[in-house]
Amino acid sequence: xxxxxxxxxxxxxxxxxxxxxxxxxxxxxGIAAIDPWRDQVAAIGLGEAVRAIKDNGLxxxxxxxxxxxxxxxxxxxQAAIEDNKRAIDEAAAIGAECVVLIGGGLPKGSRDLAGAxxxxxxxxxxxxxxxxxxxxxxxxxxxxxxxxxxRGCISTLAEMTDLCDRLGAGLGIAVDTYHVxxxxxxxxxxxxxxxxxxxxxxxxxLVPTRHMLNDRGMMGDGVIDFPAIRRMIEAAGYRGIQExxxxxEDWWSRPGDEVLSxxxxxxxxxxxx
Amino acid sequence: xxxxxxxxxxxxxxxxxxxxxxxxxxxxxGIAAIDPWRDQVAAIGLGEAVRAIKDNGLxxxxxxxxxxxxxxxxxxxQAAIEDNKRAIDEAAAIGAECVVLIGGGLPKGSRDLAGAxxxxxxxxxxxxxxxxxxxxxxxxxxxxxxxxxxRGCISTLAEMTDLCDRLGAGLGIAVDTYHVxxxxxxxxxxxxxxxxxxxxxxxxxLVPTRHMLNDRGMMGDGVIDFPAIRRMIEAAGYRGIQExxxxxEDWWSRPGDEVLSxxxxxxxxxxxx
Numbered sequence: 001x002x003x004x005x006x007x008x009x010x011x012x013x014x015x016x017x018x019x020x021x022x023x024x025x026x027x028x029x030g031i032a033a034i035d036p037w038r039d040q041v042a043a044i045g046l047g048e049a050v051r052a053i054k055d056n057g058l059x060x061x062x063x064x065x066x067x068x069x070x071x072x073x074x075x076x077x078q079a080a081i082e083d084n085k086r087a088i089d090e091a092a093a094i095g096a097e098c099v100v101l102i103g104g105g106l107p108k109g110s111r112d113l114a115g116a117x118x119x120x121x122x123x124x125x126x127x128x129x130x131x132x133x134x135x136x137x138x139x140x141x142x143x144x145x146x147x148x149x150x151r152g153c154i155s156t157l158a159e160m161t162d163l164c165d166r167l168g169a170g171l172g173i174a175v176d177t178y179h180v181x182x183x184x185x186x187x188x189x190x191x192x193x194x195x196x197x198x199x200x201x202x203x204x205x206l207v208p209t210r211h212m213l214n215d216r217g218m219m220g221d222g223v224i225d226f227p228a229i230r231r232m233i234e235a236a237g238y239r240g241i242q243e244x245x246x247x248x249e250d251w252w253s254r255p256g257d258e259v260l261s262x263x264x265x266x267x268x269x270x271x272x273x
Numbered sequence: 274x275x276x277x278x279x280x281x282x283x284x285x286x287x288x289x290x291x292x293x294x295x296x297x298x299x300x301x302x303g304i305a306a307i308d309p310w311r312d313q314v315a316a317i318g319l320g321e322a323v324r325a326i327k328d329n330g331l332x333x334x335x336x337x338x339x340x341x342x343x344x345x346x347x348x349x350x351q352a353a354i355e356d357n358k359r360a361i362d363e364a365a366a367i368g369a370e371c372v373v374l375i376g377g378g379l380p381k382g383s384r385d386l387a388g389a390x391x392x393x394x395x396x397x398x399x400x401x402x403x404x405x406x407x408x409x410x411x412x413x414x415x416x417x418x419x420x421x422x423x424r425g426c427i428s429t430l431a432e433m434t435d436l437c438d439r440l441g442a443g444l445g446i447a448v449d450t451y452h453v454x455x456x457x458x459x460x461x462x463x464x465x466x467x468x469x470x471x472x473x474x475x476x477x478x479l480v481p482t483r484h485m486l487n488d489r490g491m492m493g494d495g496v497i498d499f500p501a502i503r504r505m506i507e508a509a510g511y512r513g514i515q516e517x518x519x520x521x522e523d524w525w526s527r528p529g530d531e532v533l534s535x536x537x538x539x540x541x542x543x544x545x546x
Contacts, residue, residue, distance in 0.1 A: 105480075111498040113455070146419040148455035149480045149496045159457050182386065182421035184432050207378075207422045209485055223422045225384040 007033035007061035009245035016256035020052040029260040033059035063096035068104030069123025070116040098139040103154035116153040132170040139199040141174035157189035172198030190232040197238040201245040220270040230273030280306035280334035282518035289529035293325040302533040306332035336369035341377030342396025343389040371412040376427035389426040405443040412472040414447035430462035445471030463505040470511040474518045493543040503546030
């Protein structure tokens with residue numbers, strides 16, 4: 001496998017290909033692994049997703065995504081817990097190394113960010129026995145604070161590692177460069193997360209950023225110092241896969257093969273520690 | 274003065290009025306203070322700005338803005354230092370209670386965020402004697418991490434308070450709800466800043482936020498819990514003015530009097546601790 005350390009999060013090519021097409025393309029490009037999204041698995045069916053992955057000899061570096069436990073009422077919170085259990089079962093079926101979990105946003109009408117964070121912790125505790133039984137680790141992903149209101153109420157590595165400390169085995173950390181690059185405590189908190197880092201997403205921060213969600217950059221096109229962050233992560237004990245996850249109207253408008261060949265080239269030239 | 278605790282940062286009405294017109298309008302609305310921007314002072318001249326403020330009996334809660342010390346070369350950094358000294362002199366002339374300083378962005382072509390932060394600290398140290406001599410405090414404003422690349426390389430209250438600890442007298446903290454509301458350490462860091470808080474901006478976070486810079490919200494229209502943050506700030510010892518600063522294409526498109534009357538009403542109904 002020429003690009004053994006590289007995975008493609010399939011959000012990156014979601015407009016171009018379904019999961020089968022993307023898996024076939026990743027093999028053509030010598031890419032070792034993918035991280036599919038739940039809707040992409042549902043679109044072709046779980047059995048066909050398993051076959052597409054197996055046929056192409058791909059690893060599954062993660063499964064997107066779970067978490068998002070805050071809800072306005074107990075029924076909503078319970079529904080999120082049940083949905084996360086299904087995500088864990090699907091992840092086990094496709095052989096994913098983890099499920100990636102994000103905080104979720106404030107419940108509708110709420111201004112209680114601390115309350116949302118507590119709901120995330122409670123939901124996590126509720127699904128953790130299921131994840132342990134399935135032997136699927138949960139990778140906790142802090143999100144850039146600009147998503148605190150509507151997507152990821154947990155903003156920092158420190159908070160996610162606190163949850164690992166508190167809730168114990170079965171949890172890990174997902175370090176996405178796009179979400180954490182600004183953190184003044186980045187080196188300290190990556191070191192503290194240590195071998196609990198089980199997922200590493202790469203994506204660049206563009207200047208200017210024209211859209212809050214879908215203007216993320218290919219590595220090298222923005223301002224993130226990838227080698228520096230990779231060195232921190234390797235020093236913490238993680239030498240695993242780097243997973244390219246780019247939400248971008250720009251890259252979604254290009255041929256999928258161009259996206260993958262560019263990701264491979266940048267991975268080699270920009271992202272080594 | 275019916276709204277003694279309220280100031281209008283004049284960015285909020287920059288599309289509608291010049292400084293003179295805005296100062297006259299603030300008096301009409303019973304608003305106690307303004308915070309003008311340097312370009313607004315320059316547009317009518319420093320002498321006329323002083324008269325407009327004096328004629329209307331307004332306090333000047335701050336002056337925007339300085340900082341932005343990072344630059345690609347020594348000449349650029351020196352130019353920023355000189356420009357900050359001019360800002361301090363202008364602030365003294367208009368009787369401003371402080372100059373508001375932000376970190377500034379990465380120098381062009383740089384990916385060295387830690388380096389930019391160090392340049393901010395160095396620039397701050399270089400202008401501080403001038404600020405002390407002029408008796409104009411410098412209010413250090415951390416910015417939402419989404420601006421770390423291009424506007425405010427210092428993202429957290431903790432970092433700004435560290436600079437106060439390190440550099441001493443003449444520095445203070447500006448707490449802008451828009452920039453800090455997401456911070457998991459908000460209560461702790463506001464308490465730590467304590468009486469060094471000398472500026473308090475209010476602005477809401479809208480869901481969705483449609484533009485990275487100019488889609489900020491009037492208090493009450495978004496998800497920020499203003500009474501909770503105000504209580505933290507009062508507990509820290511600050512009982513001073515709340516300054517409305519809203520960059521918004523929406524509010525810029527409305528009559529200035531509507532903006533001010535709405536700000537006054539929301540200040541009374543939404544923003545009390």
